[in-house]
Amino acid sequence: MNLESLYQELILDHYKNPLHKGLKSPADASVHHVNPSCGDEIDLNLTIRDGHLQSVSWDGVGCSISQASTSVMSDLVEGKSLKEASELIDAFGEVMQSKGASSGDESLLGDAVAFAGVSKYPARIKCALLGWMALKDAMVQLDGYRRVSTGESKP
Amino acid sequence: MPLDVARIKKEFPILARTVRNDRPLVYLDSAATSQKPIRVMEAESEFYSRHNAAVHRGAHLLAEEATDAYEGAREVVARFIGGKSDEVIFTKSATESLNLLAYSWGNAPSNSRFHFGPGDVIVLSEAEHHANLIPWQELARRSGATLRWFGVDDEGRIDLSHIDAIIDANTKVVAITHQSNVTGAITPMSQLVAAARSHGALVVLDACQSAPHFAINVAELGVDFIAFSGHKMVGPTGVGILWGRGELLAEMPPFLFGGSMVTSVTMESATYSSPPKRFEAGVPNMAQAVGLRAAIEYLDEIGMDAIHEHEVVLTRRAIEGLRSIKGVTLLGPAEVRDRGGVISFTVDGIHPHDVGQGLDDLGIAVRTGHHCAWPLMKRMGVVATTRASLYLYNDTSDVDALLQGVEKVQEFFGGKGIGR
Numbered sequence: 001m002n003l004e005s006l007y008q009e010l011i012l013d014h015y016k017n018p019l020h021k022g023l024k025s026p027a028d029a030s031v032h033h034v035n036p037s038c039g040d041e042i043d044l045n046l047t048i049r050d051g052h053l054q055s056v057s058w059d060g061v062g063c064s065i066s067q068a069s070t071s072v073m074s075d076l077v078e079g080k081s082l083k084e085a086s087e088l089i090d091a092f093g094e095v096m097q098s099k100g101a102s103s104g105d106e107s108l109l110g111d112a113v114a115f116a117g118v119s120k121y122p123a124r125i126k127c128a129l130l131g132w133m134a135l136k137d138a139m140v141q142l143d144g145y146r147r148v149s150t151g152e153s154k155p
Numbered sequence: 156m157p158l159d160v161a162r163i164k165k166e167f168p169i170l171a172r173t174v175r176n177d178r179p180l181v182y183l184d185s186a187a188t189s190q191k192p193i194r195v196m197e198a199e200s201e202f203y204s205r206h207n208a209a210v211h212r213g214a215h216l217l218a219e220e221a222t223d224a225y226e227g228a229r230e231v232v233a234r235f236i237g238g239k240s241d242e243v244i245f246t247k248s249a250t251e252s253l254n255l256l257a258y259s260w261g262n263a264p265s266n267s268r269f270h271f272g273p274g275d276v277i278v279l280s281e282a283e284h285h286a287n288l289i290p291w292q293e294l295a296r297r298s299g300a301t302l303r304w305f306g307v308d309d310e311g312r313i314d315l316s317h318i319d320a321i322i323d324a325n326t327k328v329v330a331i332t333h334q335s336n337v338t339g340a341i342t343p344m345s346q347l348v349a350a351a352r353s354h355g356a357l358v359v360l361d362a363c364q365s366a367p368h369f370a371i372n373v374a375e376l377g378v379d380f381i382a383f384s385g386h387k388m389v390g391p392t393g394v395g396i397l398w399g400r401g402e403l404l405a406e407m408p409p410f411l412f413g414g415s416m417v418t419s420v421t422m423e424s425a426t427y428s429s430p431p432k433r434f435e436a437g438v439p440n441m442a443q444a445v446g447l448r449a450a451i452e453y454l455d456e457i458g459m460d461a462i463h464e465h466e467v468v469l470t471r472r473a474i475e476g477l478r479s480i481k482g483v484t485l486l487g488p489a490e491v492r493d494r495g496g497v498i499s500f501t502v503d504g505i506h507p508h509d510v511g512q513g514l515d516d517l518g519i520a521v522r523t524g525h526h527c528a529w530p531l532m533k534r535m536g537v538v539a540t541t542r543a544s545l546y547l548y549n550d551t552s553d554v555d556a557l558l559q560g561v562e563k564v565q566e567f568f569g570g571k572g573i574g575r
Contacts, residue, residue, distance in 0.1 A: 012571045038524040063508035
């Protein structure tokens with residue numbers, strides 16, 4: 001089988017042993033996202049302290065790509081500032097839209113570059129983005145994302 | 156007589172192409188859309204090359220030819236289901252056919268038998284595709300009518316055990332699927348139709364998954380309306396069918412308004428044509444209707460009974476094969492005679508999307524997900540399934556490729572510690 005390039009060991013490891021899975025309460029923002037094309041679901045809780053993502057926790061059902069991507073994302077962004085997190089979301093989104101042309105900047109995205117192969121499979125991009133979009137939504141809910149991406153200063 | 160599948164496959168050019176990893180295509184997604192034989196493509200092309208003109212207008216030869224071609228297609232569809240040609244309405248899809256009913260009835264004045272209001276009941280089933288669910292939800296919401304539905308049993312069969320409590324004097328319409336697009340369960344119609352009749356309720360049949368696969372006859376079924384689509388029966392996309400009893404269509408208000416559906420128009424008002432034109436506003440999908448005619452003539456040439464028998468043999472092989480694979484769970488009736496060639500299954504520990512991806516890597520095209528039937532998926536206790544669906548151009552080697560493919564997917568993920 002030629003599936004190895006898509007299902008990297010790292011992806012399947014995170015699928016088997018997901019990080020940050022299990023919702024932590026209370027949270028500053030809680031979101032529920034669904035991939036309407038396949039029914040995959042995710043709940044994500046986010047807490048913020050001093051402009052940083054103090055805790056990212058999630059629970060959900062879905063395919064190996066969506067579960068592993070959410071696991072990698074949570075581990076990557078936890079502790080980052082809102083600005084750094086929003087840059088990571090944008091960078092990961094760019095890799096996903098690259099149709100296989102971008103392998104991603106490992107120094108920035110870390111383990112998330114393992115998902116670069118997904119960008120060659122248009123039907124699976126939404127799987128890989130599910131958790132990331134949930135995080136983006138949670139940050140928008142906190143009004144942090146918009147402030148950060150427009151360069152506004154913290155209140 | 157068994158089908159000569161090798162010869163049939165030659166009629167479908169797409170089946171000769173290779174897909175991922177240069178593997179030959181094994182197409183097992185006909186419940187989503189079927190592939191098209193050359194003659195259907197040629198019929199459409201021929202229409203555009205030789206006869207294209209707006210039907211039912213124009214004083215020229217092409218307009219006459221186009222009208223003959225379009226109306227000729229209507230006659231062929233009518234014959235295919237045992238109806239009359241002026242009872243056949245061309246729509247863009249089965250989804251539009253069902254919406255046509257729900258919107259037409261929603262437009263009906265209070266003195267019409269099609270008027271829905273508080274106290275009226277719309278009966279559905281838990282097995283419905285969203286196309287035969289949401290239009291009725293919306294009609295209920297707009298009119299104040301109530302939705303009621305049949306549940307399904309653990310094998311996905313519609314549970315008629317409480318039929319007297321579900322279909323009663325308040326029931327105005329029973330809208331039901333003929334065959335589930337998830338479990339393949341075929342709905343036994345006679346009891347449903349008798350119960351609806353005894354209370355004066357209308358019966359709408361969603362025949363999207365049945366009309367392409369076995370012979371249906373509107374008189375034998377005893378239903379009032381049937382919706383199905385061209386693209387699932389080797390015909391073109393962009394053409395659906397609504398068949399309705401003539402006396403009912405004659406009383407129904409239009410759904411879409413515009414040209415081609417009027418008898419006279421002033422600045423203040425208009426009067427409307429008789430069916431079927433009343434329900435075909437605008438220049439219709441002529442080339443697609445002509446392509447559908449070629450599709451139906453092709454299916455008839457092979458024979459709907461022969462197609463059905465062929466699918467029964469393949470379905471049995473697929474079901475028995477999948478059942479013998481450890482870790483595979485099948486949805487739907489165990490008895491092949493109660494179901495069509497739509498085979499949904501899950502594989503322990505491996506998400507359907509990952510199963511589908513693994514099969515795709517082997518050139519096997521299946522559907523994964525919720526199949527536009529969320530309530531049924533919930534009832535069956537699954538978020539998603541992998542679905543293989545069969546048609547006349549599939550053979551035992553396609554089924555065997557699926558069976559081997561599922562085992563290979565298990566090996567791949569099993570080797571990584573997933574599943575098994």
